[in-house]
Amino acid sequence: MAESTDTDALVLSDDPLHPANHICELCAKFYTLGWVTGTGGGTSIRHGDKIYIAPSGVQKELMRPTDMFVMDFASKSYVRKPQTHKPSACTPLFLAAFTRGAGCCIHTHSQWAVLVTLLVERDFGKDACFEIEEIEQIKGIPRGRGKTGNLGYFERLRIPIIENTAHEEDLTESLEAAMEKYPDTYAVLVRRHGIYVWGDNVHKAKTQCESIDYILQLAVQMKQLGLPWTK
Amino acid sequence: MAESTDTDALVLSDDPLHPANHICELCAKFYTLGWVTGTGGGTSIRHGDKIYIAPSGVQKELMRPTDMFVMDFASKSYVRKPQTHKPSACTPLFLAAFTRGAGCCIHTHSQWAVLVTLLVERDFGKDACFEIEEIEQIKGIPRGRGKTGNLGYFERLRIPIIENTAHEEDLTESLEAAMEKYPDTYAVLVRRHGIYVWGDNVHKAKTQCESIDYILQLAVQMKQLGLPWTK
Amino acid sequence: MAESTDTDALVLSDDPLHPANHICELCAKFYTLGWVTGTGGGTSIRHGDKIYIAPSGVQKELMRPTDMFVMDFASKSYVRKPQTHKPSACTPLFLAAFTRGAGCCIHTHSQWAVLVTLLVERDFGKDACFEIEEIEQIKGIPRGRGKTGNLGYFERLRIPIIENTAHEEDLTESLEAAMEKYPDTYAVLVRRHGIYVWGDNVHKAKTQCESIDYILQLAVQMKQLGLPWTK
């Protein structure tokens, strides 16, 4: 019970951009985009030395700030843990992004992501990543951590794909391996599952996630029309 | 007239989660998802010893709490019957789910459901059920009544399909037969018609219905791209 | 100027179901369904001895009650004619429906309607009507004027198709011919153009239009998947 009095101050704010409010607003929007259907997906924001995380198993479009988990980033211990909820199984995956400098991480079950992972496997093999080039929206993705600016129109976007596992937390190792192998990527696709997208801050994570989802949707439609992804 | 004075107390409440309010809010959302177009589909909630049911033939996105029918679950007699409406023909089907422990039952005319029933018939025959495996969203479906937890990623989701009939209430017998044959299922597809999905409570019925609809949509798109549903 | 003082009483009402308000609310909804994009489409309601008609060339989702034209049904003369607008070229087509007893008529440019007219022409010839059977949503369409009840699940839905003309008002003759040839129909498709749907009142016209659009969308998707419309 101490939890509900001591720690509410961490999630109650009049500022719509406070992470506890912001996650709720983002997830309501993501629901209308089909990204977080049926309690799937999630969103996490780093705010100074704290990590705010949407809980597991809740209707993402109906969340309230008091539903949020809050973790101390340094110690990785929860400083707020709503007793009616389970922490998100995505937490170690979000932390992998935060450890590499991200300020926000979004996980979606977008059907375009799932379909692209299936198409890549069938057409290019299990070890292939998703590759596309010469689509304007590619310019919405940064060139890579520590690099200046965004990808150019003539540059190829590559998003690694990892195999799904029975338990979401077991994705951590292969997610981190993909991050090491593709140090410039801001996204990792998970076969038959969805995608993780992160960015330096909420604005970047959200707009990069939109740009990538746009590209994945376009890629599926290109396949249906017999149009190649690369030249 | 007695009806409109004696029984309004059953449907008037300030609580947005009161079943009479909740059904209205859910159906407005389901309308935007294309599930209850043109008065199609319906929703019913069990609340203690009472069943709340959306009426037949109304625009589902415009319903008001006073439109609701209320039935006594034990006696199966209406304790509230709005005189301007007809009771839903889905009522015996909803009751079949409530009898098996459901707390909420949703019926949609989702086009993805209709298309999947046609694809299964063409590709696997009239006796086949819909089967898919290794899709993350499968984890949104419980393993079965009396069993612990949800289906795993590597487990196969099976949803039985029954043949449509001229009159909706005539589906009851085959729906109940499918429930007996597939005791673990929380959904039954109706060929060329739609789907019934239920759950232990409103939260579960709604999120399971979303997860299944997501999987059905994905399955249709997989077919269009030549991707198999099972290995 | 007399118009704007004398006749505003015809369109100003606190009742959301007053035709001048109702047309605005319906068209805003139809815009989100893609039915009245780019000033296309229209809606008209008969209210006693008056016909209310949305104007031509306006953004249908932004209309206000004062934008409405009002016509005396007996004399076919306008009793309200907003000087900043042009009357709808659909007016004679709406009148054809009202003359046959309709209480509301909806015209959409739904892409599903356009695609179905093209598919019917290619696969069944220019003289064929659209035919489909054994789809539950068919039960949302009445059996015909003067007949009791709606179509049954095992009955075939037939919607005639007329050829488009350079000027919308020139469709009147062939629309009326189709109404004579198919006296039971509540809808006429217009090749490469859209559809007219009417009903005894607003509720019926709106829900029948939704049911038909649902069926047309399903029919297009069935074609893409190689599924036949009839047995």
Add this chain to the structure above:
Amino acid sequence: MAESTDTDALVLSDDPLHPANHICELCAKFYTLGWVTGTGGGTSIRHGDKIYIAPSGVQKELMRPTDMFVMDFASKSYVRKPQTHKPSACTPLFLAAFTRGAGCCIHTHSQWAVLVTLLVERDFGKDACFEIEEIEQIKGIPRGRGKTGNLGYFERLRIPIIENTAHEEDLTESLEAAMEKYPDTYAVLVRRHGIYVWGDNVHKAKTQCESIDYILQLAVQMKQLGLPWTK
């Protein structure tokens, strides 16, 4: 700092149709249509001797009037330049339309536009423009600057396509060349990128953009169904 006090009067107004307010409302609508995903796309309005332009790199559905750039049309110098934003790289392209008499110019990344440019290239070659005929919605497009009325149903709609470049401003020359070669066009497609649509005023630009996007979406679906665009 002078900027934020001297020039706020240019963007603060109670009139929802003031360009600074209107651009925000339009872009929020365009976001729901998928036209300005992930900071892509943009909108500009000419208002007397001033040009109002949405900034680069912002979430288009969240813009506020104070985010707007304002340029003096005669001198092409900014009279308002929010210090936290970058001016839109589309600016010279918008100016090309304004110079030819436009009152509003809209740039979208619509996926239908991108797919049509790919289909035209594959099926008709790199020099071909997009051509379609006998679709009712064509009547939503004016016949050409200085000409009376809109295209007729039996007239062919032609939209030129230019090749994309690494930097958006480098499109200006080929956009202007396309405007010269197709003096009647109100739109130019950009391969693998999107479309620019303009009109005499906001109403016309918005409804023409909707009509064209409708036609492009229909064209993609026609291709998927094997239906030709012209006779």
